[in-house]
Every structure is written in structure tokens, then in C-alpha cells.
Amino acid sequence: MNIVVCVKQVPDTEVERTLRPGDSTLDRVSVDGVINYIDEFAIEEGLKIAEAQGGEVTILTMGPEKAAESIRKALSMGAHKAVHLVDDGLAGSDALETSLALAAVLQSIGFDLVILGSESTDARTGMIPAMLAERLGVPQLTLANKVDISGTDVSIRRVSDDGYSVVTGSLPAVVSVVEKTNEPRYPTFKGIMAAKKKPVQKLSLADISVDASSVGLANAASWVADFAARPPRAAGVVVKDEGDGGSKAAAFLAERKFI
Amino acid sequence: MAEVLVLAEHSDSGEVKKVTCELLTAARRLGSPSVVWTGSGVEAGVARLAEFGAEKVYVADSPDFSGYVVAPTAELLASLVASASPAAVLVAGTTEGKEIAGRLAVKTGSGVLTDAVNVTVGPDGAPLAEQPNFGGAITVHSVVKAGTPIIALRPNAISAEVAAGAAAIEPVAFTASDAAKAAVVSDRVITEKGERPALTEASIVVSGGRGTGSADGFGIIEKLADALGAAVGASRAVTDAGWYPHAFQVGQTGKTVSPQLYMAVGISGAIQHRAGMQTSKTIIAVNKDAEAPIFEVADFGVVGDLFTVVPQLIEEIDKRKEI
Numbered sequence: 001m002n003i004v005v006c007v008k009q010v011p012d013t014e015v016e017r018t019l020r021p022g023d024s025t026l027d028r029v030s031v032d033g034v035i036n037y038i039d040e041f042a043i044e045e046g047l048k049i050a051e052a053q054g055g056e057v058t059i060l061t062m063g064p065e066k067a068a069e070s071i072r073k074a075l076s077m078g079a080h081k082a083v084h085l086v087d088d089g090l091a092g093s094d095a096l097e098t099s100l101a102l103a104a105v106l107q108s109i110g111f112d113l114v115i116l117g118s119e120s121t122d123a124r125t126g127m128i129p130a131m132l133a134e135r136l137g138v139p140q141l142t143l144a145n146k147v148d149i150s151g152t153d154v155s156i157r158r159v160s161d162d163g164y165s166v167v168t169g170s171l172p173a174v175v176s177v178v179e180k181t182n183e184p185r186y187p188t189f190k191g192i193m194a195a196k197k198k199p200v201q202k203l204s205l206a207d208i209s210v211d212a213s214s215v216g217l218a219n220a221a222s223w224v225a226d227f228a229a230r231p232p233r234a235a236g237v238v239v240k241d242e243g244d245g246g247s248k249a250a251a252f253l254a255e256r257k258f259i
Numbered sequence: 260m261a262e263v264l265v266l267a268e269h270s271d272s273g274e275v276k277k278v279t280c281e282l283l284t285a286a287r288r289l290g291s292p293s294v295v296w297t298g299s300g301v302e303a304g305v306a307r308l309a310e311f312g313a314e315k316v317y318v319a320d321s322p323d324f325s326g327y328v329v330a331p332t333a334e335l336l337a338s339l340v341a342s343a344s345p346a347a348v349l350v351a352g353t354t355e356g357k358e359i360a361g362r363l364a365v366k367t368g369s370g371v372l373t374d375a376v377n378v379t380v381g382p383d384g385a386p387l388a389e390q391p392n393f394g395g396a397i398t399v400h401s402v403v404k405a406g407t408p409i410i411a412l413r414p415n416a417i418s419a420e421v422a423a424g425a426a427a428i429e430p431v432a433f434t435a436s437d438a439a440k441a442a443v444v445s446d447r448v449i450t451e452k453g454e455r456p457a458l459t460e461a462s463i464v465v466s467g468g469r470g471t472g473s474a475d476g477f478g479i480i481e482k483l484a485d486a487l488g489a490a491v492g493a494s495r496a497v498t499d500a501g502w503y504p505h506a507f508q509v510g511q512t513g514k515t516v517s518p519q520l521y522m523a524v525g526i527s528g529a530i531q532h533r534a535g536m537q538t539s540k541t542i543i544a545v546n547k548d549a550e551a552p553i554f555e556v557a558d559f560g561v562v563g564d565l566f567t568v569v570p571q572l573i574e575e576i577d578k579r580k581e582i
Contacts, residue, residue: 013511024399038512125357126373127358130361139328140441143354143358161458162450162457167444168443169442173441180505221406224400225401225402227392230396239559240561241563241564245567246574248561249561249568252559253576256541259576
């Protein structure tokens with residue numbers, strides 16, 4: 001089976017992130033890039049399916065040169081090869097444009113199963129898996145915390161706030177997984193060494209026949225008009241519990257009319 | 260005045276979700292609200308839609324909406340966008356609402372703004388969405404430059420306001436295309452049938468963290484939540500440890516909440532957690548570490564052992580109920 005796992009490099013969520021004043025895009029340079037946390041579950045799911053069903057896992061990343069670090073990490077977990085869509089024209093693309101470019105790559109390289117994390121920790125739109133299913137015209141098997149494959153049928157548990165649905169579709173399909181779907185493996189030393197020799201194919205917009213006028217910041221359908229740091233919250237009152245902490249908290253709740 | 264499409268969230272029996280009333284409130288600022296009702300139950304729900312200002316209610320009563328994953332809903336919305344030329348389409352900013360928005364954006368070549376906490380009319384007359392980025396550290400105002408603006412509004416972010424509307428029902432004949440029937444829903448299992456309000460819609464959320472120490476210890480969070488009629492949330496440390504189900508995780512990964520009151524109990528308040536709760540209106544923190552970053556965002560904080568502070572707090576709340 002030809003499994004493609006989409007992996008995004010995002011700024012580390014453990015540090016403060018900001019937008020660049022010039023063009024209101026994410027400052028990706030000044031912070032460390034890491035694999036989007038939820039994508040690690042997508043990689044693991046792809047590897048598990050390939051181990052059970054046979055086949056190969058290809059990592060697909062769209063992003064600047066720097067994203068190559070994250071591609072290597074995904075390869076060191078055990079993925080077989082990677083495709084890196086890298087083109088200056090893509091900078092600042094919104095979800096609509098990103099899905100256009102990713103769908104073009106997927107159509108060009110071919111796939112049986114596309115797996116993504118349910119959302120990224122930077123933009124958090126949560127739309128890319130659904131947009132890809134729409135663009136590719138394949139079943140949308142998203143928000144899964146369990147994936148079962150039997151022949152060409154894919155069945156998932158789609159999580160909701162109060163439980164889950166069982167959803168089924170046929171390959172080729174797009175699957176998105178939520179966090180804690182599985183236990184992502186850590187790269188082994190052997191895996192890290194092997195990753196250095198694994199093929200990474202670089203593609204440009206021209207390679208996938210996507211016109212530069214349909215992607216990038218200047219052509220985005222959604223546009224940041226302005227942004228500002230949220231005003232810091234007014235300093236609150238902090239009391240030390242001296243046997244009356246609960247009562248004081250209750251008094252605060254009563255004063256604010258919560259009780 | 261141009262129509263503004265509002266996708267209703269409702270139960271099969273027609274109970275209208277609070278977020279739909281919030282969407283109607285926002286839609287009234289942009290034009291004439293037209294609700295899009297998928298599936299059954301509109302007879303039971305229409306009065307509430309009228310109460311919050313719906314002028315028109317498009318009803319597509321088809322089993323396809325619950326039988327297949329989101330694609331039929333996007334297809335219906337796309338056909339209404341074509342026929343009604345609305346000024347905007349508003350959907351609930353839930354995981355499923357955002358998927359619908361995404362597919363609709365592709366179908367109509369439109370810009371989409373997710374996770375909006377407010378919608379107003381911008382300087383050029385087009386909708387302007389306010390979005391907190393990076394968990395609320397930055398506030399962004401965004402507009403749509405192409406197609407019909409599609410906006411996913413975060414539940415609980417704006418207050419629903421009553422305003423009478425005609426809520427004239429307009430049936431829509433709808434059958435999903437074969438392409439929209441590719442992901443078949445064969446079963447639906449309810450595992451959380453609790454009495455508590457939904458986490459993202461609750462006006463009070465009580466969350467517990469590592470400080471609760473164990474699954475048993477976490478029970479105190481549920482007790483406090485029940486005393487306040489609140490929803491229960493948990494930090495990643497808690498769900499990672501398996502003390503509470505992942506569906507209740509609040510944070511950068513997990514749910515984003517903006518309740519009137521957020522109580523963080525035994526939560527240190529790492530960026531990961533603050534990203535999911537710092538747009539809450541009032542924040543109370545209880546933590547034994549006076550240096551915990553959660554106190555930087557708290558309106559009221561108690562430095563102390565949660566196992567002595569919280570029982571006393573519950574007792575005080577119960578006492579006030581008796582008065």
C-alpha cells in the first residue's frame with residue numbers, strides 16, 4: 001500500500017510565538033521548528049498500517065528549506081521516503097492554497113491512503129484534511145482515534161464530544177487522526193543513521209504544475225488586516241491559604257456573582 | 260439587505276444549540292439571517308430560531324446529513340451560496356463545523372476564517388473577524404478577499420442576544436451526490452452521557468491538573484464542577500496519565516474554551532495549557548506553587564494545597580445555596 005503522511009513543521013509550542021510586523025505572517029525563523037505534535041500520531045499510524053498491510057510510507061511536507069529537519073526526523077521514525085514541496089511562492093499560503101498545493105502533489109505522486117494529524121498547533125484551522133478529501137474526491141475519514149483496514153475498506157472511529165461514530169469508506173481515502181490515537185515510536189539510533197540515506201524528493205510549484213498566482217500570501221483568500229499583542233490581563237489578587245483560602249475564593253465568586 | 264447563512268447545530272429532536280443563537284446574533288450585524296437546517300426536528304426548533312432573529316429558515320430534511328460525513332452539508336451550503344448570494348456564511352467553530360467550512364471554501368473558492376471570537380462590519384463593509392492567535396497571545400483582525408466570506412465562530416465567544424425574526428420556513432429539496440456519500444456513518448455511540456454542560460459551551464469550566472495526583476484525586480474536580488454547575492476540563496498531564504478522558508483536555512492541543520469563569524486547580528499553567536483558556540473572562544487559580552505561571556493570568560489566585568482549599572470552597576458554595 002502506498003501511504004502518504006502529511007507532516008507540517010511548526011514553531012515549538014513551548015515558546016512564545018509571534019507574527020512578523022511586515023506581512024502578518026508567522027515568524028518561523030526566530031523559533032525552533034518541530035514536527036507538529038499531532039502529526040507524530042499520523043506517522044505512527046502510517047507505519048503501523050504499512051507493517052500490517054505491506055507497502056511504503058512517504059512523508060509529504062510543504063514548507064521552507066528548514067523543514068528538512070522535520071522530514072529527517074519523520075524518516076528516522078521509520079518512514080521510507082519523503083517529498084518536500086519547497087518554493088518561495090508558497091510563503092504565506094492560507095489553508096485554501098495549502099490544500100491546493102498538497103492535493104496537486106498527491107495527484108502527481110499517487111496514493112492509496114493519505115494520513116494527517118487532525119490540526120496543526122500553529123494555525124489550528126483543522127480544515128486541511130477535509131479540504132484535501134474535497135479536492136481529491138475521496139472519502140473523508142477524519143478525526144479518527146482508531147483506524148482499521150480490511151482489503152480496500154477503511155473503517156474509523158470518528159471522535160465527537162459525546163462519543164464516536166463508526167465511519168467507513170474505500171481506498172483511496174484521506175484519514176486524519178487525533179492525538180493519543182497510538183503511541184508514536186521514538187527514533188532509534190539505527191533509524192537516525194538510516195534516515196540520512198533515505199531519498200527526499202524536492203518539488204517546486206512548476207514540478208506540480210501549480211501556477212504561482214494561485215498560492216502565496218499575495219493571492220490568499222483570507223487576509224490579516226491588522227494584529228496586536230493581546231493586552232496583558234490586569235494583575236489579579238493572589239492570596240496564600242492560611243486555613244481560609246477556600247472561603248476567600250468563595251467570597252470572590254460571590255462578589256463576581258458566580259454563586 | 261443581503262442574506263447571511265447560518266448553519267444550525269441541533270439535536271435530531273430539534274433542540275437548538277446555544278452556539279446557533281450566538282451565530283444568529285453575529286449574523287444580524289452583517290445582514291438578514293437565514294438559518295440552514297439539516298435533517299429533522301425543525302418544527303421543535305423554529306421558535307428558538309425566531310427568538311434570536313432568524314428571518315428565513317432553509318430546511319433540507321434528508322437522512323444524508325447524518326448518514327455521511329460532512330460532505331452533504333457542504334454541498335447543500337454551496338448550492339444555497341449559489342442561489343442566495345449571501346453576504347457571508349457562519350458556522351459553529353467546532354471540529355466538524357470547521358471541516359464543513361473547509362469543504363465549502365474549496366467548492367466556492369472562498370476565503371474562510373476559523374476560530375473567530377467576534378465578527379463585525381469592517382471599514383469596507385465586508386465582515387471583519389477577530390481571531391486570537393497562538394492561544395490568545397495575539398489578536399488578529401482578518402477579512403476575506405475572494406468569494407463569499409465563510410466564518411467559523413468559536414462557541415461561547417459572543418453573547419446571544421434576543422431579537423424577533425420571522426423565521427419563515429423554506430423547504431429545500433436535497434439529495435447528496437454520490438461523491439458526497441463516500442464516507443458512510445454506520446453507527447453512532449454515545450459514551451459521555453453526563454449531566455454536565457458541554458465543555459466548549461459551558462459558562463463555567465473547572466479544570467484539574469497534575470496537582471490532583473491521581474484518577475481518584477481528580478474526583479475533587481468533578482465535585483467542585485458539580486457544585487458550580489460547571490463543565491470539567493483537564494490539563495494534558497492529566498489526560499496523558501490516563502486520569503481523565505482525552506475528550507476533556509483543554510490546551511494548545513485539545514479544546515479551546517472561553518467561559519465566563521475558568522477555574523484552574525492544580526494546574527501550573529504552561530503555555531500549552533494557557534493557549535486553550537486564556538480568553539476566559541474570569542480566571543481563578545489554585546496551586547501550591549506560588550511561582551506557577553497560571554497566577555500571571557489569574558484574576559484571583561489561592562496559593563495552597565488544593566485538597567484543603569477546594570473542599571472548603573465546595574462547603575462555602577453549598578452553604579450559599581441554602582440561603
